[in-house]
Amino acid sequence: MRRVVITGLGMVSPLAANREGTWSQVLEGKDGLGPLTKLHLPLEPGQIAGQVSMAFGRRQTLGEVMALAALEEALDGFTPTVDPRRTGVFQGAGTTGLPVAEGYMDQRLLGHQPPAAELAFQCPNMVTDALARRIGSEGPRSTVMNACSSSLLALGQAFERIACGELDLAIAGGAEGLCRTTYGGFSCLKAVDPAKCRPFSRDRAGLNLGEAAVEFVLEPLELAQARGATIYAELLGYGATMDAHHPTAPHPEGEGARRAMAMAMRMGKLNAEEVDLVSAHGTATPANDGSECQAIRGALGPAADRVSVTSSKSQFGHTLSAAGAVGTAVAVLALRDQVVSPTLRLVDQDPKCDLDCTPLHAKQRIIRAALVNAFAFGGNNLSLALRRWEGQ
Amino acid sequence: MSAVVITGLGLVLPGAHHVDAAREILTTGAPQFSELPEALGHGRGAVAELPAGIIPPMQARRLDRTSRFAWAATHACFQDAGLHPKTFGGSRIGVAVGTLCGGNEASEAFLWPYLKRGPEGASPMVFPNCVANATSGHLAVAFGLQGPSTTQLERENSTLAALEQAARWLRMGVCDAALVIGADGLYPLLSEITQRSRMTARHGLPRPHTATGFLPGEGAQAFLLEREADALARGVRIRARLGALSSSSLEDRAAAMQRAVAEVMDRTPDHWIAGANGHVRVDGSEARLGEGLPQPVHPKALWGEFCGVGGQLLAAALLRPAGQVLVTAPGSFGPQFALRLDDVAI
Numbered sequence: 001m002r003r004v005v006i007t008g009l010g011m012v013s014p015l016a017a018n019r020e021g022t023w024s025q026v027l028e029g030k031d032g033l034g035p036l037t038k039l040h041l042p043l044e045p046g047q048i049a050g051q052v053s054m055a056f057g058r059r060q061t062l063g064e065v066m067a068l069a070a071l072e073e074a075l076d077g078f079t080p081t082v083d084p085r086r087t088g089v090f091q092g093a094g095t096t097g098l099p100v101a102e103g104y105m106d107q108r109l110l111g112h113q114p115p116a117a118e119l120a121f122q123c124p125n126m127v128t129d130a131l132a133r134r135i136g137s138e139g140p141r142s143t144v145m146n147a148c149s150s151s152l153l154a155l156g157q158a159f160e161r162i163a164c165g166e167l168d169l170a171i172a173g174g175a176e177g178l179c180r181t182t183y184g185g186f187s188c189l190k191a192v193d194p195a196k197c198r199p200f201s202r203d204r205a206g207l208n209l210g211e212a213a214v215e216f217v218l219e220p221l222e223l224a225q226a227r228g229a230t231i232y233a234e235l236l237g238y239g240a241t242m243d244a245h246h247p248t249a250p251h252p253e254g255e256g257a258r259r260a261m262a263m264a265m266r267m268g269k270l271n272a273e274e275v276d277l278v279s280a281h282g283t284a285t286p287a288n289d290g291s292e293c294q295a296i297r298g299a300l301g302p303a304a305d306r307v308s309v310t311s312s313k314s315q316f317g318h319t320l321s322a323a324g325a326v327g328t329a330v331a332v333l334a335l336r337d338q339v340v341s342p343t344l345r346l347v348d349q350d351p352k353c354d355l356d357c358t359p360l361h362a363k364q365r366i367i368r369a370a371l372v373n374a375f376a377f378g379g380n381n382l383s384l385a386l387r388r389w390e391g392q
Numbered sequence: 393m394s395a396v397v398i399t400g401l402g403l404v405l406p407g408a409h410h411v412d413a414a415r416e417i418l419t420t421g422a423p424q425f426s427e428l429p430e431a432l433g434h435g436r437g438a439v440a441e442l443p444a445g446i447i448p449p450m451q452a453r454r455l456d457r458t459s460r461f462a463w464a465a466t467h468a469c470f471q472d473a474g475l476h477p478k479t480f481g482g483s484r485i486g487v488a489v490g491t492l493c494g495g496n497e498a499s500e501a502f503l504w505p506y507l508k509r510g511p512e513g514a515s516p517m518v519f520p521n522c523v524a525n526a527t528s529g530h531l532a533v534a535f536g537l538q539g540p541s542t543t544q545l546e547r548e549n550s551t552l553a554a555l556e557q558a559a560r561w562l563r564m565g566v567c568d569a570a571l572v573i574g575a576d577g578l579y580p581l582l583s584e585i586t587q588r589s590r591m592t593a594r595h596g597l598p599r600p601h602t603a604t605g606f607l608p609g610e611g612a613q614a615f616l617l618e619r620e621a622d623a624l625a626r627g628v629r630i631r632a633r634l635g636a637l638s639s640s641s642l643e644d645r646a647a648a649m650q651r652a653v654a655e656v657m658d659r660t661p662d663h664w665i666a667g668a669n670g671h672v673r674v675d676g677s678e679a680r681l682g683e684g685l686p687q688p689v690h691p692k693a694l695w696g697e698f699c700g701v702g703g704q705l706l707a708a709a710l711l712r713p714a715g716q717v718l719v720t721a722p723g724s725f726g727p728q729f730a731l732r733l734d735d736v737a738i
Binding site: 044245267 | 454482483486487491492494495499500502503504506507508510511512514515516519520521522523524525526528529530532533535536537538539540541542543544545546547553556557560564566581584585586588589591639640641642648725726727
């Protein structure tokens with residue numbers, strides 16, 4: 001198996017349209033959540049969201065535009081020269097195309113007959129195709145539709161293809177824009193907090209939805225070193241499990257999540273004692289955070305007492321299919337800079353979340369390795385293992 | 393490294409609840425199209441019926457159409473493979489679903505009342521099925537599956553993308569058995585959109601490689617994959633060996649298909665199961681692939697487009713004995729897939 005490293009990272013978030021701008025504001029304790037302005041949903045009780053401002057053309061979606069912008073930043077001027085058949089693109093997809101469907105149905109409700117072709121050709125893998133065209137990839141493309149764990153599995157798929165020697169370069173990540181379907185859906189499940197979300201808090205009352213895109217460049221270590229690439233972190237492996245418990249609710253003791261983390265550490269040959277950070281799913285829903293903390297304890301054992309946990313949902317909201325990639329970006333930059341990003345608005349911590357959840361302020365510490373979690377409807381659990389790159 | 397083999401097959405296809413009925417349709421070449429019932433839209437399509445007595449009624453109410461078909465096909469697949477998932481160990485079984493329509497039926501059902509009436513029209517019962525991976529979640533609960541799971545979307549070839557991932561998990565040792573599902577359910581907006589954008593065959597039946605349009609279909613196919621050594625140790629019948637699977641993405645789709653076929657073929661196959669069936673955007677790729685190949689079979693001309701998005705091609709490939717079968721699965725955009733199955737037995 002070849003070692004796999006991250007050599008590019010691009011990010012578009014509600015805080016900034018680039019990686020470093022986003023990261024510096026995260027460390028300053030700022031969030032990208034604000035009044036919902038993109039969608040006109042006056043009857044919805046929740047009116048807070050993380051929104052990205054970017055212009056896009058009539059035949060594009062916000063997801064595609066954000067993903068392409070993130071890819072440009074991730075490439076940072078790098079023009080791949082490897083065999084295009086040995087390059088692949090792996091994307092977590094979510095609501096791409098749904099705003100087009102919503103617009104079509106709006107028109108139909110008004111009694112109009114809008115053109116159908118645009119909707120007919122909308123497909124979640126359009127973002128994957130656009131990224132593949134940009135880098136000239138002729139190899140595999142994968143569009144993962146695992147809801148909120150999609151982009152983390154996309155990273156896992158890219159990892160295994162490079163590790164086993166099939167690919168020499170992969171682009172992996174995810175992009176998500178707001179739409180009425182998800183907003184109304186999470187709202188009717190009573191999962192949306194009318195105020196800004198409070199992960200791990202005793203009085204947490206649900207999530208805020210958000211928009212973001214994150215793209216990574218992955219390469220085998222030897223090729224990255226040969227071209228003198230900047231190495232952000234080493235990707236060690238991933239774990240994937242199902243709860244087999246409930247269509248939407250997580251297992252109350254986080255059993256599937258625990259197994260996913262254990263599998264990621266096993267694949268990555270990572271000891272629990274080496275894990276200094278967990279970039280948590282941390283949605284701020286009553287059901288998730290307690291069971292996730294229990295799962296972290298189960299996976300790490302006594303080492304959980306000294307691990308730092310953080311939830312990027314407090315800065316960006318829940319970016320659904322992009323959430324795993326966002327959580328990975330936060331972990332990668334934490335590994336690079338040796339600082340844990342804060343969980344905002346964590347004042348009164350839930351005793352069920354009895355870990356160091358990095359309340360309010362960023363925390364400098366030694367971070368050798370990190371786990372990233374993303375869980376989804378269908379009881380779908382993903383965990384990714386990363387190690388700090390120290391030059392060897 | 394042990395080869396990956398297919399040890400279980402379960403089908404819910406238009407006109408066929410089980411493997412023998414599907415084989416009969418494939419043999420006679422009888423298309424399964426009819427006028428769609430009003431609840432599924434307008435125009436013609438291939439409608440699947442759910443076999444009775446498999447899904448408990450209380451459970452069935454919570455499932456979307458795609459998941460119901462997948463549930464029934466999975467039930468048959470595990471029976472065919474002689475594998476009881478809970479006895480085998482649910483955490484040892486992975487699930488890879490390929491779908492194009494998964495989540496769309498529920499999204500349409502959720503959106504009409506929500507757009508009309510706002511929050512009071514939104515249904516918390518419907519929304520969980522709006523995600524494409526609702527099917528894998530329902531299957532996990534129903535059959536106790538706790539291994540890795542993915543839902544892949546690659547237009548017409550989603551199930552082949554799912555098959556690729558499942559085989560990889562087996563080779564990596566991430567799971568010891570992998571359920572591959574192709575599943576789609578019809579819904580009204582689908583027929584409206586495809587007809588209004590002139591993608592469907594408006595006159596008669598779909599004719600492969602004539603660019604005169606397709607007809608939609610629905611159903612599910614379930615395949616159980618295992619490592620060959622494990623299957624032999626279990627003493628189970630092997631339906632086929634997964635020879636090779638390749639996808640290639642080029643702007644010139646015919647060239648991409650040629651490349652994919654070249655990568656999977658090591659000799660002329662006994663049977664040729666072609667995926668293209670007159671999809672408006674698919675050209676006749678077989679004309680460029682070589683002379684002297686057997687006459688292709690076109691499952692989509694029998695059961696329709698969608699209908700498992702590639703799963704119906706793989707199912708058809710398993711219905712006739714052959715030393716080697718080539719499945720070509722052109723896509724309207726993006727990757728073109730080719731799959732070689734070896735030692736197909738029935």
